[in-house]
Amino acid sequence: MDPHLKYPDDADLRRLLRFVPDDGSIWLGDRRMVLLHTVALGSLRHDLITSVGPEHARRVLTRMGYACGQRDAEFAKRLRGGQSWSEMFLVGPQLHMLEGAAKVTPVKTDIDLDAGRFYGEYRWDHSWEAYAHREKLGLAEEPACWILLGYASGYTSAFMGRLVLFKETTCAACGADHCQIVGRPIDEWPDGEAHRAYFESDSLLEKIEALSQQVEALRSTLDPAAEGALIGQAPAFRRAYELLRKAAGTQVTVLLTGETGVGKERFARALHELSDRRAAPFVAVNCAALPGELIEAELFGVEKGGYTGAHAARAGRFERADGGTLFLDEIGEMPLAAQAKLLRALQEGEIERIGSEVVRKVRVRVVAATNVDLEAAVAQGRFRRDLLYRLNVYPIRIPALRERPGDIDALARSMLSRFSALHGKRIAGISERAMQALTTHPWPGNVRELENLIERGVILAAQDGAIELEHVFPEAPEPQRQAGLGPQGRLAEVGSREQQDLLDRVLDRVLGEGLSLDQLEQQLLEAAVTAAKGNLAAAARRLGITRPQLAYRLKRAAEAGTPAAVDPS
Ligand SMILES: [Zn+2]
Numbered sequence: 001m002d003p004h005l006k007y008p009d010d011a012d013l014r015r016l017l018r019f020v021p022d023d024g025s026i027w028l029g030d031r032r033m034v035l036l037h038t039v040a041l042g043s044l045r046h047d048l049i050t051s052v053g054p055e056h057a058r059r060v061l062t063r064m065g066y067a068c069g070q071r072d073a074e075f076a077k078r079l080r081g082g083q084s085w086s087e088m089f090l091v092g093p094q095l096h097m098l099e100g101a102a103k104v105t106p107v108k109t110d111i112d113l114d115a116g117r118f119y120g121e122y123r124w125d126h127s128w129e130a131y132a133h134r135e136k137l138g139l140a141e142e143p144a145c146w147i148l149l150g151y152a153s154g155y156t157s158a159f160m161g162r163l164v165l166f167k168e169t170t171c172a173a174c175g176a177d178h179c180q181i182v183g184r185p186i187d188e189w190p191d192g193e194a195h196r197a198y199f200e201s202d203s204l205l206e207k208i209e210a211l212s213q214q215v216e217a218l219r220s221t222l223d224p225a226a227e228g229a230l231i232g233q234a235p236a237f238r239r240a241y242e243l244l245r246k247a248a249g250t251q252v253t254v255l256l257t258g259e260t261g262v263g264k265e266r267f268a269r270a271l272h273e274l275s276d277r278r279a280a281p282f283v284a285v286n287c288a289a290l291p292g293e294l295i296e297a298e299l300f301g302v303e304k305g306g307y308t309g310a311h312a313a314r315a316g317r318f319e320r321a322d323g324g325t326l327f328l329d330e331i332g333e334m335p336l337a338a339q340a341k342l343l344r345a346l347q348e349g350e351i352e353r354i355g356s357e358v359v360r361k362v363r364v365r366v367v368a369a370t371n372v373d374l375e376a377a378v379a380q381g382r383f384r385r386d387l388l389y390r391l392n393v394y395p396i397r398i399p400a401l402r403e404r405p406g407d408i409d410a411l412a413r414s415m416l417s418r419f420s421a422l423h424g425k426r427i428a429g430i431s432e433r434a435m436q437a438l439t440t441h442p443w444p445g446n447v448r449e450l451e452n453l454i455e456r457g458v459i460l461a462a463q464d465g466a467i468e469l470e471h472v473f474p475e476a477p478e479p480q481r482q483a484g485l486g487p488q489g490r491l492a493e494v495g496s497r498e499q500q501d502l503l504d505r506v507l508d509r510v511l512g513e514g515l516s517l518d519q520l521e522q523q524l525l526e527a528a529v530t531a532a533k534g535n536l537a538a539a540a541r542r543l544g545i546t547r548p549q550l551a552y553r554l555k556r557a558a559e560a561g562t563p564a565a566v567d568p569s
Helices: 038-052 054-080 085-089 091-098 128-137 146-160 192-199 203-222 235-248 264-274 292-300 336-348 374-379 385-391 405-422 432-440 446-460 497-513 517-531 536-543 547-559
Strands: 017-020 025-028 031-033 103-112 117-125 164-170 179-185 254-257 282-286 325-329 365-370 394-397 482-485 491-494
Touching: 031 432, 038 054, 038 128, 054 085, 054 091, 054 146, 054 192, 085 091, 085 103, 085 146, 091 103, 091 146, 117 146, 128 146, 146 164, 146 179, 146 192, 164 192, 235 264, 235 394, 254 264, 264 282, 264 325, 264 365, 292 336, 336 365, 336 385, 374 385, 405 432, 405 446, 432 446, 517 536, 517 547, 536 547
Parallel strands: 254 365, 254 394, 282 325, 325 365
Antiparallel strands: 017 025, 017 482, 025 031, 103 117, 117 179, 164 179, 482 491
16 A cells, blocks of 8 residues: 555544434435435346346446545545545545445555546455445456446545546456556546447537426526416425316406415416406516505506696506506505495406596406414404405415425425526535435425525525535534444434534543543533533533433532532532
8 A cells, every 4th residue: 555545533423424213214424315225236237237238237327426525525635624535535435445345455546636636546445346246246357347347436526527438457256355446537547438428428418408408497487377387296286286277267366365475476477477357567666665655556547746746647546557457565554445346347357547537447357375373464454344355255275385394395496497597507406415415495485485586596506516404504504313433333313513523522531631430420510500500400401411410420529629610509
């Protein structure tokens, strides 16, 4: 082994690995992992080889390894940013070992990231893939650690920012006692081009995929009915949409109810688009956004001199929406005087501009929306009962986002493509950890809140990177009970990453300053009692022990001659 290539301590990598059994999840940093039987993976590999043939199987498996390596490369600079190139690079071989692929021993490495120079030779002992290949298919004629090679190539290519090809010079699948690999940039291999196809996904398929994403993004900006709010498979959501669809063919007045941010305006627009009024205007008015004295003029229009300051005649929103749809949002905020005129417009299809006696006929479908209880507003005298009856002919309740968590994934992805088109960014997706947090968030602000977070995520994520947890929830807490890998490789309960870092620092100090265990305990007990202002029960709670246990330990410390800060009695 090259003496310059001694592995640095892998505590930083082990700390990335978290088992969260209560959640049914395992994490490597912010990547979700899974513990799998090599026998099962070996069978899958075998079935693939026998069904599509070794050439296609090799491509699929190489790309699988390549994707894993690429993802692990993201950790290198994040974890060892300040260290030497070789220490940073060794994150790859060390993670590959931690993940159980093989024992990796660096033989020779020459890296110059700035010049793009790379040469690497490594020895692999007990590659799981070589064992799996021999077990299922017997001795191989050619090297067969395709997933592992894909990993080395994916990791190194992402690290170097150029395609680096690894090949096996010997392989345990062929009968050797270990595998040996060599990697260099693809154009430095005489037969590099022939290997390129193994590492790149089908370029034609990729182009089609990119084009279809663009078409999808464009379509969602053109067609309001296809926008985020109307995506959903949850039964409550499908029911609401079904009601909307049935109303579209009629002239009925529709009342949309639901919490703020559920997408009432988009429902109203969709209703308009689905109806035969779609060629006529859709006009939206937010009753809460207009001052009470202006709302009548806005809705019904003004005749010249109709009120002080009305210098010219002006058509109201009702007239402008003639033949189409008028959407009245937050109808519960409408003043009583305007409510009377609205009722007449709904019943007779007639309006009068302010300051005019001329009766005008309008053919407008009204869609009203509210997030307040209109019955309660009626009881308080703030809303006309006859108007409520008139509006409530066809109510549609739009469910809150937390009532349909299964739809969040599809909604978030649709918003992602819309906002990445809008902001001109290529985003690789949403990390599993971020998606899990999005799915469990209570969403008080509903679809609008989700939209805000995704837009923020698109802006914060790196070009070609994924939206990570911290981009959407900067304050996200870590799950409570976690297990990580101790130095002996056994699972051990650990706290959050911050707690673990703090603990590491404390341990360094304690060991560095030669404190004895008794002295440490003594100081900890005293600090807890002082912090609890002498209240032993509270101090015991802080330490996670019972009051009698605390009293006993304080007494023992006092007897050992170290004076206790408090009287334990
Ligand atoms: Zn091999």
